[in-house]
Amino acid sequence: KPNIILINVDDLGWQELGAYGQKKIKTPHLDKMAAEGLRFTQFYAGAAVCAPSRCNLMTGKHGGHAYVRDNYEVRSHKKVDGKHIYGGQFPIPDSEITIAELLKEQGYATGCFGKWGLGGQGTTGDPLNQGFDTYYGYNCQRNAHNLYPHYLEDNDEIDILEGNTRGLTGEIYGPQIVADNMLKFIKDNRSKRFFLYYPTVLPHLPLQAPDEDIAVYKGKWKEEPHKKGRGYLPHPTPRACYAAMISFMDKQIGRMFAELEKQGIADNTVVIFTSDNGTTFLKSQVDYEFFESVGPLRGLKGSLHEGGIRVPMIVWWPGKVKAGRVTDFEATQYDLLATLSDISGATTPKGTDSLSILPEILGQDGQKRHEYLFWDFAGYGGQLAVRMGKWKGIKKNLYHNPNAKLELYDLEADIGEKNNVVAKYPEIAKKIEKIMLEDRTEPTVDRFKFGKYK
Numbered sequence: 001k002p003n004i005i006l007i008n009v010d011d012l013g014w015q016e017l018g019a020y021g022q023k024k025i026k027t028p029h030l031d032k033m034a035a036e037g038l039r040f041t042q043f044y045a046g047a048a049v050c051a052p053s054r055c056n057l058m059t060g061k062h063g064g065h066a067y068v069r070d071n072y073e074v075r076s077h078k079k080v081d082g083k084h085i086y087g088g089q090f091p092i093p094d095s096e097i098t099i100a101e102l103l104k105e106q107g108y109a110t111g112c113f114g115k116w117g118l119g120g121q122g123t124t125g126d127p128l129n130q131g132f133d134t135y136y137g138y139n140c141q142r143n144a145h146n147l148y149p150h151y152l153e154d155n156d157e158i159d160i161l162e163g164n165t166r167g168l169t170g171e172i173y174g175p176q177i178v179a180d181n182m183l184k185f186i187k188d189n190r191s192k193r194f195f196l197y198y199p200t201v202l203p204h205l206p207l208q209a210p211d212e213d214i215a216v217y218k219g220k221w222k223e224e225p226h227k228k229g230r231g232y233l234p235h236p237t238p239r240a241c242y243a244a245m246i247s248f249m250d251k252q253i254g255r256m257f258a259e260l261e262k263q264g265i266a267d268n269t270v271v272i273f274t275s276d277n278g279t280t281f282l283k284s285q286v287d288y289e290f291f292e293s294v295g296p297l298r299g300l301k302g303s304l305h306e307g308g309i310r311v312p313m314i315v316w317w318p319g320k321v322k323a324g325r326v327t328d329f330e331a332t333q334y335d336l337l338a339t340l341s342d343i344s345g346a347t348t349p350k351g352t353d354s355l356s357i358l359p360e361i362l363g364q365d366g367q368k369r370h371e372y373l374f375w376d377f378a379g380y381g382g383q384l385a386v387r388m389g390k391w392k393g394i395k396k397n398l399y400h401n402p403n404a405k406l407e408l409y410d411l412e413a414d415i416g417e418k419n420n421v422v423a424k425y426p427e428i429a430k431k432i433e434k435i436m437l438e439d440r441t442e443p444t445v446d447r448f449k450f451g452k453y454k
Contacts, residue, residue: 001344002317003269004103005196005256006336008057009249010050010115010144010204011301013279013293014310016246024221024291025243029254030273033316037271038325038361043313044332044387045277047377048302050141051089051117053276053333054199058098058118058130060337060354063376064440067092070378073142074120080158083150086140088120092130099337100131102346103195111189113137113182114199115144121156128155132197136181138174144201145232147174147208168233173210175202179252183259190263195344198256199276202249205285207235209244213251217243226284235285242286267318270343274333275311277301298417304375304385304394305417315361322363330387331357332373372432376440384440386432391425392417393432406433 014020017027019034046056047063055061055068063069068090076087092098100110112127114137119125127135138144139153148170152159163171182198217240225236235241253273260266279293280286281300286293288300299305313331315321338354339361341347348354353374359367372388382398390412395404408422408429422429 001106001108001193003194003196003265004108004340004343005198005269005271006099006340007253007271007273008054008114008197008199009273009275010199010201011277011280012203012246012249012275012312013288013291013300014297014307014312015295016203016279016291016293017250017312019314020312021295022291025246026216027246027250029250029257030314033253033257033271033273034314034324036318036323037314037316038321038327040313040315040331041326041328042330043274043311044330044373045275045309045311046333047375047379048277048304048308048383049377049379050115050204050276052377052379054117055092057276057333057336058100059092059096060099060334060348060352062332062334062353062374062439064374065351065353066376067096068118069376071141073140076120080151081160083158083160085151085158086120086143088123088125088140089117091119091123091125094124094129096130097349098130099340100127100195100197102131102337102341102349103344104131104133106344106346107193108344109133109189109192109194110197111135111182111185111194112197112199113178113185114197115139115141115201115204116199117141121153126156134185137178137199138201144174144204146206147201148172149174152177168208168235169211173208175200175248175252176210179255182252183255186256186259186265187263190265195340200249200252203242203245205280205282206232207238207241207245207285208233209241209248213244213248214240216247217241221290232282232285238285239287239290242291270315270317270320272336273312273314273316278303278308278311296416302380304377304383304396306392306411306415309375309385317361320362325363327360329357329360329367330370330373331355331360332370372435374435374439384436386435387411388428388432388435391428391432393429393436395436406436408432 018031047053072090074087078085294307297307299307338348338356375385
């Protein structure tokens with residue numbers, strides 16, 4: 001059985017890698033991964049923001065059935081060495097079965113390094129209680145809103161990062177020490193089979209990167225410093241810093257591949273790369289138009305239009321995946337649970353929405369298809385979406401207007417979702433609306449604003 005590495009980066013747009021058409025930001029290691037592996041062009045995140053997307057990924061359930069359907073932070077009054085400790089997001093319960101639990105049952109050593117966001121330390125959602133042997137990183141999204149944090153979580157301990165003040169710079173760059181721990185896990189488990197989940201916080205805001213990485217881009221483009229807004233720090237060269245963050249992320253993945261080669265285990269390792277949602281909509285800090293972050297797609301993070309949920313997906317598996325192959329097969333992150341179950345020999349649990357895409361990855365016949373892909377996203381006004389073949393139906397602002405009209409788009413002819421064709425194809429619209437009504441359950445957590453729309 002191969003080692004499995006799942007990389008889930010944070011807020012990376014569909015067109016922010018060279019392999020997907022990016023012209024300004026350098027991502028040589030991921031471009032090489034794509035050249036040696038398989039690249040998906042119609043792959044989707046499960047939601048348009050962090051926590052629900054990660055829940056979909058880890059539990060194999062779409063938004064209509066998932067436990068978490070929006071971001072929600074649990075407040076904490078805990079302090080360690082005078083530093084406030086964030087409480088994490090609302091925890092997934094013991095009853096949820098994660099990818100890590102399935103692979104651990106198959107004898108895999110399991111490690112998570114990066115931003116978790118599905119339950120704080122000691123809760124049912126703690127990664128240590130959801131199948132991971134070891135964890136290091138930003139458990140809480142709020143703590144991850146600074147890349148020179150006061151602390152990171154080290155299993156059930158708090159690792160105070162001396163010299164960091166949560167300012168624009170500091171002594172220890174969070175993504176660097178997380179990557180270092182990720183590499184140590186590979187080295188420590190080189191003689192075992194392992195599952196490594198690497199949900200790096202990059203390139204999520206704030207704009208922060210080591211000076212030497214920013215220097216690569218500094219002066220290349222005209223810059224307009226942005227002021228502090230939405231809780232994020234200002235930066236004097238936002239374009240250079242954002243590019244540097246993506247290139248830094250790419251560099252850590254390059255280090256990961258080098259470590260696999262050094263330990264002699266690259267040939268028996270499958271590596272999967274994706275992003276939890278699209279590029280941030282905060283244009284004053286990330287100039288997504290300048291970088292053409294989502295290309296021709298409509299929408300950004302927080303939106304169920306294509307730019308908010310269509311994300312990169314690359315699979316690298318020496319001797320198994322044909323080099324340089326590109327597929328337009330439609331799949332989603334909640335399919336990864338069944339896919340990794342197939343690879344590892346685990347049995348996909350009942351009650352998931354996950355469909356193994358292993359035949360497509362291997363270029364084999366017999367790949368099954370979803371009748372439709374489904375999104376139930378409680379954030380940003382309340383949104384529902386269904387993709388059924390070339391058709392995409394979407395409803396928005398459902399909190400304020402539970403009877404919001406369906407918008408219908410033909411993605412084959414209109415990838416930018418510019419022309420609403422609902423009046424032209426009423427039968428297609430009717431079928432999608434029926435799916436929206438029937439394929440979602442009321443969540444069990446009444447403290448959320450979920451379930452307000454029918």
